[in-house]
Amino acid sequence: MPESVVVGPAAANCWIVPLRGPGFGPRRCAVIDPGGDAAEIIARLKRRRLVPEYLWLTHGHLDHLGGLPDLSAAFPEAAVAIHAADAGYLGAAAEARHRADFRRVGAFDFVDRFWRPSPPAGRLLAEGDRLGLFEVLHLPGHTPGCVAFYDRAAGELYSGDTLFASGVGRTDLPGGDPQALLRSLRRLRALPRTVRLYPGHGPASRLGDCWDPFESLD
Numbered sequence: 370m371p372e373s374v375v376v377g378p379a380a381a382n383c384w385i386v387p388l389r390g391p392g393f394g395p396r397r398c399a400v401i402d403p404g405g406d407a408a409e410i411i412a413r414l415k416r417r418r419l420v421p422e423y424l425w426l427t428h429g430h431l432d433h434l435g436g437l438p439d440l441s442a443a444f445p446e447a448a449v450a451i452h453a454a455d456a457g458y459l460g461a462a463a464e465a466r467h468r469a470d471f472r473r474v475g476a477f478d479f480v481d482r483f484w485r486p487s488p489p490a491g492r493l494l495a496e497g498d499r500l501g502l503f504e505v506l507h508l509p510g511h512t513p514g515c516v517a518f519y520d521r522a523a524g525e526l527y528s529g530d531t532l533f534a535s536g537v538g539r540t541d542l543p544g545g546d547p548q549a550l551l552r553s554l555r556r557l558r559a560l561p562r563t564v565r566l567y568p569g570h571g572p573a574s575r576l577g578d579c580w581d582p583f584e585s586l587d
C-alpha cells in the first residue's frame with residue numbers, strides 16, 4: 370500500500386510507493402514528491418525498511434521538491450526524475466524560477482526559507498515512458514511539465530496537482546495553461562472510475578468519487 374507523508378508548509382502529499390514487478394529487488398520503493406520534512410520521510414522509510422529506487426516528481430513546484438536535496442543526499446543511488454518541461458525547477462540555477470512562482474502568490478519569503486539547490490534530474494520523463502509497472506502521463510496545465518504516474522494493472526494514479534479529490538490544479542502560476550489543464554483532465558476522465566487517486570494534496574479518492582469539473586459542461 371502507498372503511504373502518504375504530509376510534508377512542508379503547503380501540506381503536500383509525499384507518497385511512498387513499494388515497487389512490485391520484475392526487475393525490482395525486495396523492499397524497493399519510489400518516493401513521489403518529497404516536498405519537505407525530509408527527516409520524517411527518511412524515518413518512515415527506515416521504519417518500513419524500504420529503500421528508494423527512484424525520486425519521482427509530478428512537477429517542479431517547490432512544495433513538491435523541497436525535501437529533495439536531503440533525500441537525494443541520503444539515497445544517492447536513487448534516480449531523480451521529472452518531465453523535461455519542468456526540469457528547470459531542479460539544479461543550482463532553479464532559484465529564479467521558484468522565486469517567480471512565489472512572487473505571483475505574494476509569498477515572498479517562501480524561497481528564502483525552503484529552497485536549497487537540488488540535484489539536477491537524472492532522468493527526464495516524457496509521455497508514455499514506462500517506469501516499472503508505471504506509465505508516465507504528461508498532463509500539462511498546472512505546470513508545463515506536470516505528469517501523473519499510472520499503474521494501469523493495479524488501478525493506481527498519482528496525480529500531483531492536476532486533480533484532487535475535490536478540485537483541480539490552479540493555472541495562475543507562471544507556465545499555467547487553463548486550456549491545457551482541461552485537455553489533461555479529459556484524459557483522466559477517460560480512465561476507469563475505479564482507479565484510486567493519490568493526489569498531491571488532500572485525501573486519496575477514486576476517480577469516480579472526485580469532483581467532476583465537466584459535469585455542468587456536458
Ligand SMILES: [Fe+2]
Nearest residue numbers: 428430511530
Ligand atoms: Fe503545484
